[in-house]
Amino acid sequence: MTPENRADYWTANLKLLAILLVIWFIVSFGFGILLAPALNAVSLGGYPLGFWFAQQGSIYVFMVLIFVYANRMNKLDKQFGVDEQ
Amino acid sequence: MDNLSIWTYAVVGATFALYIGIAIWARAASTSEFYVAGKGIHPVANGMATAADWMSAASFISMAGMIAFNGYGASVFLMGWTGGYVLLALLLAPYLRKFGKFTVPEFIGDRYYSQAARIVAVVCLILASVTYVIGQMKGIGVAFSRFLETSYDMGLYIGMGIVFVYAVLGGMKGITYTQIAQYCVLIIAYTIPAIFISLNLTGNPLPQLGLGSEYVRDGVASGISLLAKLDQVVTELGFKEYTTQTMGSTLNMFAYTLSLMIGTAGLPHVIIRFFTVPKVADARISAGWALVFIAILYTTAPAVGAMARLNLMDTIQVGPVGSETGNLLYEDRPDWFKKWETTGLLEFEDLNEDGRIQYYNDKNADFADTAKDYGWEGNEMVTVDIDIMVLANPEIAGLPNWVIALVVAGGLAAALSTAAGLLLAISSAISHDLLKGVFKPDISEKAELNASRVAMAGAIVVAGLLGLNPPGFAAATVAIAFGLAASSIFPALMLGIFDKRMNNTGAIWGMVAGITVTMLYVFQHEGILFIPGTEFMMGMKENWFFGISPNAFGAVGAIVNFAVALIVSRLTVAPPEHIQTLVEDVRVPRGAGAAPHISAALDH
Numbered sequence: 001m002t003p004e005n006r007a008d009y010w011t012a013n014l015k016l017l018a019i020l021l022v023i024w025f026i027v028s029f030g031f032g033i034l035l036a037p038a039l040n041a042v043s044l045g046g047y048p049l050g051f052w053f054a055q056q057g058s059i060y061v062f063m064v065l066i067f068v069y070a071n072r073m074n075k076l077d078k079q080f081g082v083d084e085q
Numbered sequence: 086m087d088n089l090s091i092w093t094y095a096v097v098g099a100t101f102a103l104y105i106g107i108a109i110w111a112r113a114a115s116t117s118e119f120y121v122a123g124k125g126i127h128p129v130a131n132g133m134a135t136a137a138d139w140m141s142a143a144s145f146i147s148m149a150g151m152i153a154f155n156g157y158g159a160s161v162f163l164m165g166w167t168g169g170y171v172l173l174a175l176l177l178a179p180y181l182r183k184f185g186k187f188t189v190p191e192f193i194g195d196r197y198y199s200q201a202a203r204i205v206a207v208v209c210l211i212l213a214s215v216t217y218v219i220g221q222m223k224g225i226g227v228a229f230s231r232f233l234e235t236s237y238d239m240g241l242y243i244g245m246g247i248v249f250v251y252a253v254l255g256g257m258k259g260i261t262y263t264q265i266a267q268y269c270v271l272i273i274a275y276t277i278p279a280i281f282i283s284l285n286l287t288g289n290p291l292p293q294l295g296l297g298s299e300y301v302r303d304g305v306a307s308g309i310s311l312l313a314k315l316d317q318v319v320t321e322l323g324f325k326e327y328t329t330q331t332m333g334s335t336l337n338m339f340a341y342t343l344s345l346m347i348g349t350a351g352l353p354h355v356i357i358r359f360f361t362v363p364k365v366a367d368a369r370i371s372a373g374w375a376l377v378f379i380a381i382l383y384t385t386a387p388a389v390g391a392m393a394r395l396n397l398m399d400t401i402q403v404g405p406v407g408s409e410t411g412n413l414l415y416e417d418r419p420d421w422f423k424k425w426e427t428t429g430l431l432e433f434e435d436l437n438e439d440g441r442i443q444y445y446n447d448k449n450a451d452f453a454d455t456a457k458d459y460g461w462e463g464n465e466m467v468t469v470d471i472d473i474m475v476l477a478n479p480e481i482a483g484l485p486n487w488v489i490a491l492v493v494a495g496g497l498a499a500a501l502s503t504a505a506g507l508l509l510a511i512s513s514a515i516s517h518d519l520l521k522g523v524f525k526p527d528i529s530e531k532a533e534l535n536a537s538r539v540a541m542a543g544a545i546v547v548a549g550l551l552g553l554n555p556p557g558f559a560a561a562t563v564a565i566a567f568g569l570a571a572s573s574i575f576p577a578l579m580l581g582i583f584d585k586r587m588n589n590t591g592a593i594w595g596m597v598a599g600i601t602v603t604m605l606y607v608f609q610h611e612g613i614l615f616i617p618g619t620e621f622m623m624g625m626k627e628n629w630f631f632g633i634s635p636n637a638f639g640a641v642g643a644i645v646n647f648a649v650a651l652i653v654s655r656l657t658v659a660p661p662e663h664i665q666t667l668v669e670d671v672r673v674p675r676g677a678g679a680a681p682h683i684s685a686a687l688d689h
Contacts, residue, residue: 010672017175024171028164033338040329045297046310051328054160055387056293059167059380066174066373073179074366082675084364
């Protein structure tokens with residue numbers, strides 16, 4: 001693996017991390033805390049929406065984020081030929 | 086013995102026999118097929134074991150109680166203790182797996198080419214882990230005091246003895262499979278009562294949906310949702326509205342959540358589990374599986390909390406608020422009430438001597454006049470320890486005895502599995518990292534093992550005695566431990582991977598500054614070593630830094646750590662060439678090599 005290749009791999013990794021962490025931040029600190037009072041005006045089933053994000057929704061999103069990350073990274077590993085055989 | 090006691094002894098005994106049986110079986114097999122070097126543990130199995138290791142008395146016993154009494158405010162625990170897995174999976178697990186060492190201090194010592202860094206990491210790890218064990222001891226004390234119908238202190242002493250035997254035994258066996266069994270016990274014990282209660286109150290068997298469903302009383306639909314009903318019931322008695330009450334300011338909620346998230350990703354006994362899967366790719370997905378298994382409990386907990394609160398209020402407030410017969414006669418109190426009274430965790434005092442129980446918020450000034458009109462002279466439930474809620478919940482809801490027994494067994498499984506994991510982390514830090522790694526490299530294996538037992542016993546005694554006066558509920562105490570891990574270990578690990586320029590001086594000063602700031606703040610407000618009366622420099626709630634509670638301060642400590650580390654490292658000499666190459670190498674999965682042997686890692 002050339003140093004350029006290595007740098008590209010790392011940059012692609014960091015880009016993916018940034019996207020996923022932004023989503024992580026928005027659903028928990030954003031929807032669950034900072035915007036929760038405003039979102040509570042909307043209701044989801046019997047849940048006020050902000051309350052739902054804080055006590056249910058963010059957890060579901062966290063799970064999805066990790067599986068998306070694992071999946072994307074595996075593809076990236078293959079693409080750059082750094083996966084484990 | 087009554088029927089319930091027989092059930093409890095039978096179920097607790099059976100589960101313990103199961104764990105011991107599995108431990109022996111896994112030990113026998115470990116030499117041949119299970120732990121063939123390098124084969125490692127399947128990510129799903131590892132995820133389940135991680136979930137058991139991770140979900141402690143704080144998650145099982147304490148968290149739903151926190152939710153019951155803090156409503157929306159307790160979301161900090163739900164988001165904090167799950168969101169941390171995102172950080173763990175994305176920022177640490179794959180790289181630490183690639184690095185391929187046994188312990189966290191080993192990584193820090195090697196990455197920062199410094200024994201001093203390794204020693205600082207060990208000290209931080211011990212401080213965080215011992216505080217964590219105090220929280221477990223509180224939970225174990227509560228569970229045993231109820232189970233054996235004795236005082237909390239007595240329950241705690243008995244618990245200390247059992248934890249010691251259990252941890253020493255667990256440390257000698259392959260513990261992964263025991264933890265899988267413990268996960269099964271604790272998740273069944275948690276969800277079965279939740280399903281029953283959800284059916285009772287809403288007709289919906291899924292607690293996650295039940296919490297958002299319509300409240301049904303005695304088969305009659307009420308026309309409003311369960312949460313709306315709960316809001317109504319608690320506000321009528323002067324409490325804060327359930328769905329909007331917060332834990333301090335928005336800033337405090339923010340810091341609290343962040344501290345728990347970062348702490349989750351910095352706790353050594355969790356991190357160590359990701360060292361043991363076969364490949365780097367497995368370390369990534371394994372964190373996802375751990376979170377799936379954890380989420381089953383964490384998405385159920387809000388329903389358990391809310392429904393427990395509603396049932397508790399309904400038990401005491403039997404009629405309309407303020408009516409003459411609206412409150413339960415003390416003589417008519419149910420059996421579960423009497424049993425918890427013997428533990429001292431539930432106390433009633435008849436302030437207005439009318440023989441009835443008034444349970445309301447007497448700190449609410451707006452409600453004071455109304456309460457006076459009713460002839461109420463203060464809240465008569467003088468002690469309601471919130472850590473009893475989950476254990477009392479099935480009894481309050483009138484569920485069958487075998488369910489109640491199962492919950493006790495589940496609580497003990499949660500507390501014991503985590504306490505064992507933590508004690509192993511502490512003892513391995515002392516015997517492997519300090520003794521063998523630094524002070525006496527030529528120590529024999531037998532002496533190392535003995536040292537780890539002594540360290541374990543010492544940790545149990547310290548944590549147990551401090552657990553007599555815990556700095557808060559189990560979940561709140563554990564939150565302090567997370568703050569300590571957040572402010573010390575996590576930044577050092579993350580910078581070690583993502584910042585090639587980070588050197589030993591920066592990392593050491595960062596860790597020292599972060600944990601010192603956090604610990605001083607906690608001690609200032611909660612007392613030195615949490616001993617009441619030793620607060621200093623006006624350690625009162627009014628003087629909290631920007632209103633941030635000591636439990637949430639790990640977030641500030643972590644920021645201090647990052648800032649100090651970055652500044653100091655840039656002012657001092659860059660790390661040597663081979664360390665920079667090492668960091669580059671850690672970032673690439675290929676060539677990770679075989680996974681270390683987990684029981685070997687934990688036996689160290």
